[in-house]
Amino acid sequence: MRAERLLNIMFLLQNRDIVTTERLADELNVSRRTILRDMDALSLAGIPVYALRGKHGGWTILESFKTNLSYLKPEEIHALIASPSDKVLKDLGINKGTIDIREKLLSSLPESDTVKTRIFWERIYIDTGTWRESREDTTYLEIVQQAVLENRKSTIVYKKLNDQESERTVEPLGLVAKSNKWYLIAKHENHFRNYRVSRIVSATILDEAFKRPTNFHLINYWEESKTDFIRRLPEYVVGVEVKSTMIPRMTFTSKFIHSIDTKQISKEGWTHVSLTFNDKQEAIEYILGFGNQIRVITPENLIEELLDSAQAVIRLYESF
Incomplete structure (x- = not known):
């Protein structure tokens, strides 16, 4: 100590x-x-x-007592200073220690670089969390992390979205932190799979080791996997007209907004907006939330279902 x-x-x-x-x-x-x-x-x-x-x-x-890291470019030093979030490090069991590791990096820089780098550190902060943090169950993160680092096969029991559980033997290849969620990347039956760690209900490390695939690169795989996932997401596109005063509220989050045509503003102050949802039910719930400040143009069959849903709400409150 x-x-x-x-x-x-x-x-x-x-x-x-x-x-x-x-x-x-x-x-x-x-x-x-x-x-x-x-x-x-x-x-x-x-x-x-x-x-x-x-x-x-x-x-x-003494100023002369310095270790020189001048061979690093300023942007490379800044990349090192942009440390991962404390939560991610804590999840991995990494204790940052009494002195921040960035202090140790700064101590190795010439004075001219130290000043610029400290300014970057003090004025740039990267928060990888979400506004409303959800508590992910990371009970088995430590176990799968050990399996990843030791190249040892593991048996996991995994719960799917429909709550069905299945047991499988996998070859753990890596861990990815996406916002506040952890994913295990593993090989199962000659295919690479993504497993959300919070859905692992049991994990056991086996004595049997495995040989890591020479053609596997974790970062490249994850980026390709994300692109493929987004491409396969279902889309339900709805064309609406919105009261112009509602545009700031709708654009507070870009989750559903596909495009806003500000050129098509009518005399009554309606603006044409294209919205993209995962499915029809999500569209109905979102649109009803705006009351009489939004009206559907396309698809026409959605209008009838909106009327049915609105009337069901009226009947519900009339029954009290």
Whole structure:
């Protein structure tokens, strides 16, 4: 623990001009006395740390004591600084430690690059979560992760969307985090499959190892899989006219909007909009939610079903 703390002190001193004893003690969760002993130890080990007296004093380190990573381009350094979300790292069992790994990276940069990179770090934040986080069951994530890293076959019981469960033996090849959801990519019966980890209700690692396919590349596979999935999604396109005042509400999310024709605005203030849904029922529920602020143009058979649904709602409330 002390060796790690001494390294962390060096990283912090290399990144900052002057750091007080109190600040170091606070960031490393130790006492001021411990920091003073650590400074003596660093000095005895030949690390050029020294104290500056006065109101704005503190600890510093000689500027020449740097590890140079100048062979990295600025954009490459920024890519390293854009660290994955804490949740993803936590799911994988990775402890970021007392000192952020980015502090260690900054300590290895020349001063000119350190300033620019710290500005990027402090002003760019990547949030991979969703607005309303849903709690995914990751009970078996640790097990499948171990199987992936050790190239060992596993038996999983998987629950499909219809709640039917089936047991299968797979060759785990990789894990992908998509927003707040984890997917296991595995080979089953000579085919690559995607399994949502939250639907795995049982997982057992087998003693039998497997040989990883030489032609498999996780990132390429996932991107191709996403493209194929989107292409196969069902589509139900509806042409509507919407009161222009409702456009901001509809465009708050682009989930259903296919296109908005602002050139076709009538005198009454209706705008033509093309909406794309997964199926007819989804279209009916969405359109009814706008009441008399939206009217269907195509397909014509949807109008009759909307009338039936609206009348069913009226009858429901009349019965009370």
